[in-house]
Amino acid sequence: MTASGAPAGVGGAANPATGSAPSGGAPPTSPSPERIERKRSHGLAVVAVVVVVVVVVAALGAAYELHWIGPKSKSSPPGTCPTGVTLTGAGASFLEPLMSQWVASFDSATGNPVSYTDSGAGAGITALQGPTVDFAATDDPLNASQIAGFKGDPLLTMPIAAGALAIVYNLPGITSPITLSGPVLAEIYTGAVTSWNSSSIRAINPGVNFPNATIITVHRQDAAGTTYVLSNFLSDDNASWKSTEGTSITIDWPTAPTQRAITGNSALAKFVQGTADTIGYVDLTDVLNTPGLQYAKVLNPSGKAILPSLQDAGSAIRTMSANISFPALNDTQAWTTISMVNSPAPADYPLTTLVYAFVYLDLNDGYQSSLAKSQVIWEWLNWTSGVGQNEASPLYYVPLPSVLVTDDHQGLSALRYDSAALPTCS
Amino acid sequence: MPGEGGLGEVPPRRESIERRGSRLRILGRGFHALSAGVAVGWLLLVALLVGVLAWTARSAIRHSGSFLLLGAEWDPNRQIFGAAPFIVDTLLTSLLALLLAVPVALGVAIFLSELAPPRVRDVVSYAVDLLAAVPSVIYGFWAFIVLVPLMAHTVEPDLARTTGGTLLFSGLPLGVDLLTSSLILAVMILPTIAALSREAMRAVPRQLRESALSLGATRWEATRMAVLGPARAGILGGILLGLGRAIGETIVVAMVIGGGRTYPTSLFSPGTTLATIIADDLTSAAPPEVSALVAVGLILLGITLLVNLGARLLIARERKESEEEELPAHSRPRGLLPPPGAEFRGFAHPGGAGEAEAVLAEPVELPAWRRQLQAQLPGRLRRRRALYAAVAVLTLLCTVLALAPLASILYTAVQNGGRAVVTPSFYTDTMAPACNPATEHNCQLGGIGPALQGTLILIGLASLIAIPIGILAGIYLAEYGRNRFARSLSFLTEVMTGIPTILIGTFVFVLFLAEDPSIAASATTGGIALSILMIPLVTRTTEESLRAVPDSVRESARALGFPRHWVTLRVTLGCARGGIVTGALLAASRAGGETAALLMTAQGFQYYSLGLGRPIDSLTLVIFTTFGTPYPNWQEVTWGATLVLLLVMLTIGLATRILFHRHTAGAEVT
């Protein structure tokens, strides 16, 4: 049998109806006059576009770096402060809300943006040691090893705000704030007292019906200024705490079987709020911004149980500032022992602290230093300790007492640039 | 005229072919050299990393010695560094995570490869891939906000009640403990194990399953007999990869593990792993503690190395046992065939007699019980089919369980961040001041403009560095590396995919701090750190995509006359294009979701980038630093950033699937 007349083409088709088939060796007929359609692959095109976009963006960044594009730092007439200089800072997360308001106001007032990263008090100091930031902010003064990390470069230690530490807890059945004291807190955190209805606690809370529940102590897992304040307070009237745990942003916490460590101030507050029978410590600002979080009265040296508030905290700061003779701002070593806890006045809240900003005394040692930037740093520190204080209370921060404001402005004159006095601007 | 030439005359066409051939050869050899150079460079970089870390750790090792491994106290103030409880916690959480994840992952894999109808399969496997792409900071965020309360109020009390509160479940169930950490780790490693297991099962030849079915197996029995066995090597590989990831996971575990520093007494104990102690303390540590923490990082690296080594050995052994080696009939496998002479007698005539060996089948008398088997079949069959149905339901449940966290994360993110995401200014504004609605009546939402730009710049920079290096190194390993060097480098690359990323950030930061402190914290170092993270991923996926190209393709190209290196460049690379591009995209998205490596390098920045030498922000850093804040506008920004990040991952995953249809399982390695 021979092939039927059907054209072979590519893969000869037989006519099923007739059951016949082309022979296997039929020569291909000439191709039909259609064009070969090629489908383009889209995938690579899309990827190429994305890559180009990303490269362009990166190139823009590089161009910024080389100052080919971007805001030119305008050279200002002598005497006026430079504009368009961006400062970077890092430090305590507790300060972040106030900082966020400060930078906005400072920028609109002076045209200089400031970027503050709340990486934590300890991380801020490490960053300043680099240096990879212009200033650091902490709620604790530097300790010896931190000072050593600056390898002899002197610093300016400047209080820029004040704050209070609240003891937070979660006791569902109890509606009004309980009272705690330094010794009792030390007992709780060392595990000497393990139950809420222990005699120590009941002794300072007459009439309060505590549950027979294990106290769950909560502390900060990361290095924290709040840990410093608490440990400072506990060391102040508790010799055994002072010798074993001491005062630091990182404590080797004594082992209690029901303790937990949480990373971050706000996370700790959240955890306490969500877990019954817990006790922890959070800065007052966060507490006042978290409705429903229970916080305790604390016995002050006069024996009064004080519920923390901006008034009694502010009063404590003022009292302590009047009583303490602060060291010069350029004597960082001396600030190590400055403690603002346990103010003696009867209406004062005992758990208070100063918040510090640190910069290199000789700003030439600083991060990507320049004269213009040094002047802006001066301007920034001057502003925060001056005009900026007005923004503290609305955000539940304690403003600096006037004595410290004066100290700050005087201390700023110690700033140098390249071993010469820093020419200030206005 | 072409083809027409006298004796001494080379036809022009042939001459140009020869010229072209030698040009291709030169090009090819140059390419070989380039890729080899890149591979060596990568090796040197890894050596540098380990070297720098070891150098940083040396003072702690000298000072504490074996106390690091055996001591149980960690007090930076008195320079006491004993990490033994951390080692215990690391192993405990990782192994428990494995225990929880593996059965569910296998269930998902079986569901996807054997039981699911095609459309369901596509959607579910896409969802599983998405699960793998969720950045760890989002997992941590979700775990703290959703999982911890769930554990503390529901799961753990129930567990304590049913077990009487003894042994493993003694102590107060508070939600931040080893159990929750293991659980969230299990959630995170599950998609890796599931995806790799599924690939291993899909690679089993179809006819093996059909052989089992033809024997009268139910589909579950066929899977058990014919698929799970041969797929064992790949499944094991996936499990060990998951283990490696669990061991090195930092950010998530730090948020939920509770910070206990002593040996655990139960699953409800708080703990600290090797990775979390680094995360907790490194950024604020004084030099002695830095040294100790880097030493801890080296311990972690060592454990990861051991796990990978064990994985390789196990898989190699499995592969040898189950490898289908088609031996030619005239070769002699050990001891099973008669000696050669009797075997090969030339090509016998079909149908001809002539063989004297007893190869004739023997008629056999069959016992009665064998005939009875058929009669018993219906009853047994009902039970077997019931078992199959039960298994099918179980795997479906596993799938639902596996996808539940993803659904929860998406739901929570949409609920809390949905409004921000549809506000245009959200994408361009900087962070607004913290806003307390009680005192402020002019609260602004703010936005993630700088963070978005930062993420793009960092990904772009990292990709620019990592993708070419990774592809070239992968090409070298797959195409040219038949020697010991290449095999070691391949193994090393695999280990590097599991390195805790905070160590990478530390390495880059320390290196630049010594060299040029002014850019130690910058977009540059952040990009470099991310690129070091990406290179092993891109290298592995490139290598695997190239290995998947069948040799027949290469041989056909060679038969056409192309020189060897040219074949690699044009032909093999072209075939593997889809897998390579997918791998690169997924590595880039992995970089976009990274937090720990950026903590010290990129550092974070509140404004649009001022240049590559200045610090820079990223979406992950925003989420990490702002999570838990009580201020409503910042909360919304954090959730909005979370949702944006998730949507980006979703889109990249969808895009790679649509554009490239299939991608290698290795690409999910994160």
Add this chain to the structure above:
Amino acid sequence: MEGPKLQVSGLNAYFGSKQVLYDLSLQFPDRAASAIIGPSGCGKSTFLRCLNRLHEEVPGARVEGSIRLDGQEISRLNEVAVRCRVGMVFQKPTPFPNMSIYDNVASGLRLLGVRSRDRLDEAVLASLKQAALWEEVKGNVDAPGIRLSGGQQQRLCIARALAVQPEVLLMDEPCSALDPIATTKIEKLVLELKRTYTVIIVTHNLAQASRVSDHTAFLYLGKLVEFGPTQKIFERPDEALTESYVRGRFG
């Protein structure tokens, strides 16, 4: 002789909307070997897979028509039950890689619920003998199945299929992946097996079909062209198309 073992009537098969088998009707006698021949891609394997309902593994596959095993419609039976009675051997030997020779052969029996070690031993021995593999492996039944040569693996697969005592044995080009020596052995095996079982063997090797089978069916483009005794198909076929094919003029 009783009625046909396997009776196919009006079988149409579709993959989705594409029809691949057109109205096939034929009867396979018991205890005989039937070959199915035809050019590649004509539906031989598809047809074979319909006979033990393995086509159902392909999504979108559908059959119409009737396939009766001993008079019973297999589509109404449980597919597992069907496959216990209709076994299959594939083109490429597929021993289960992680099982020994013994376990491979015993796997079908274990599925059926046989647990007793003695019974399994007995059955494995019998199957290996039936598949003409016993002499070569008798010292070593616990060795992995994949260490055997290609031809031995195929005989192992046959032994495995025989162990469950099927009535029909389907073989889909069982020798195409084997060398001539192994092929010869398999062919001899088929000649022996057809005395006990109904063997249906798909092959593209015409000489093999003529050597081994009693009946031959010629399938072309999904249609049955001719079915009859092998000698007739190869020497005096009715259809011209059949003659063209067996003479080697195409295919």
